[in-house]
Amino acid sequence: MLRIALPNKGRLADETRELFEDAGLGVRMAGPRALTASLGGEFEAIFVRAADIPELVADGAAQAGITGHDLCRESERPLEELLDLGFGRCRLVIAATDDSGITSLAELAAAGAPRVATMFPRTARRYFSDAGLEVELVPVSGATEVAPHLGIADIILDLTSTGSTLRTNGLREVETVLESSARLVTSADYRTRLAPAQLVALGELASALGSVLNARDKRYLMANVPRATLDDVRRIVPGLSGPTVVDVLGSDDKVAVHAVVPSAGIFRTIASLKCLGAEGILVTRIERLTP
Ligand code: AMP
Numbered sequence: 001m002l003r004i005a006l007p008n009k010g011r012l013a014d015e016t017r018e019l020f021e022d023a024g025l026g027v028r029m030a031g032p033r034a035l036t037a038s039l040g041g042e043f044e045a046i047f048v049r050a051a052d053i054p055e056l057v058a059d060g061a062a063q064a065g066i067t068g069h070d071l072c073r074e075s076e077r078p079l080e081e082l083l084d085l086g087f088g089r090c091r092l093v094i095a096a097t098d099d100s101g102i103t104s105l106a107e108l109a110a111a112g113a114p115r116v117a118t119m120f121p122r123t124a125r126r127y128f129s130d131a132g133l134e135v136e137l138v139p140v141s142g143a144t145e146v147a148p149h150l151g152i153a154d155i156i157l158d159l160t161s162t163g164s165t166l167r168t169n170g171l172r173e174v175e176t177v178l179e180s181s182a183r184l185v186t187s188a189d190y191r192t193r194l195a196p197a198q199l200v201a202l203g204e205l206a207s208a209l210g211s212v213l214n215a216r217d218k219r220y221l222m223a224n225v226p227r228a229t230l231d232d233v234r235r236i237v238p239g240l241s242g243p244t245v246v247d248v249l250g251s252d253d254k255v256a257v258h259a260v261v262p263s264a265g266i267f268r269t270i271a272s273l274k275c276l277g278a279e280g281i282l283v284t285r286i287e288r289l290t291p
Contacts, residue, residue, distance in 0.1 A: 001042055002201040005056045005065035008047035012182050015087040016066045023208040042201050058187050063198055070180035074120045078188035082206045088182035090161040095171040097148045105175055109133050117147030118157035127177050145169040211288035219263045222282040224254045229276040236272045237261055
């Protein structure tokens with residue numbers, strides 16, 4: 001049995017569930033309030049807060065988990081990140097009020113020992129100590145961005161993705177401390193800690209999730225092209241290891257070309273193939289891709 005800790009709610013929950021479903025590990029809940037669920041085969045999910053997942057995985061209560069890189073770093077627990085899942089992207093930034101006039105760390109240093117409101121006290125302590133800056137930490141458990149306006153802090157260390165919440169609250173970014181996204185994590189000593197069957201299951205999990213992520217920004221393209229244009233076609237659709245070329249029954253001068261292509265700019269690929277005389281161009285989504 002491989003127990004995987006998944007976010008029960010919040011920003012990472014929906015995309016995690018979608019990724020698992022796409023990987024053929026759809027959640028089968030025993031009831032709407034169940035805290036655990038079978039994912040099929042030897043996989044079991046437990047649903048917990050994203051912030052608790054680093055601890056649970058490091059302690060061995062779950063053998064793997066999905067959570068933010070920011071939360072892994074803040075936990076300061078020995079974890080290994082096996083996969084960057086690409087969603088839940090955000091940055092941990094230092095921000096100051098617009099009217100403070102602070103736009104850089106150097107100006108911050110000149111302000112004495114500023115008070116820093118944050119939900120990430122360990123990361124903050126590490127960062128400011130590495131930067132040689134003396135600060136006074138003000139740990140908060142939410143709504144960090146109001147702290148300067150309440151007069152309990154001079155600056156904040158908080159997560160942002162678009163920056164709009166910071167702007168709405170009259171704050172401006174001074175420095176990026178950490179870039180984050182959702183990760184598949186396990187304990188740092190998993191190679192010796194897990195039973196052989198669990199190691200195999202963990203490898204299968206990483207490869208199933210990875211194959212779905214690999215496929216997301218790619219498409220499978222098929223087209224019939226004049227045989228004489230194959231050199232040009234190869235330049236337009238290189239594929240993973242060169243396009244697959246298949247004879248077309250009853251046609252000597254045309255061949256079918258199949259290739260995996262990036263989805264970005266696919267309209268340009270199609271236009272270029274058409275210029276070479278391609279016909280019957282078909283583009284489909286790929287469910288999984290294991291190179
Ligand atoms: P939760 O508190 O359960 O909603 O999860 C918060 C986690 O979602 C954070 O620790 C980040 O890893 C991630 N996240 C992604 N974008 C943002 C954002 N704009 N603000 C806060 N958290 C974010």
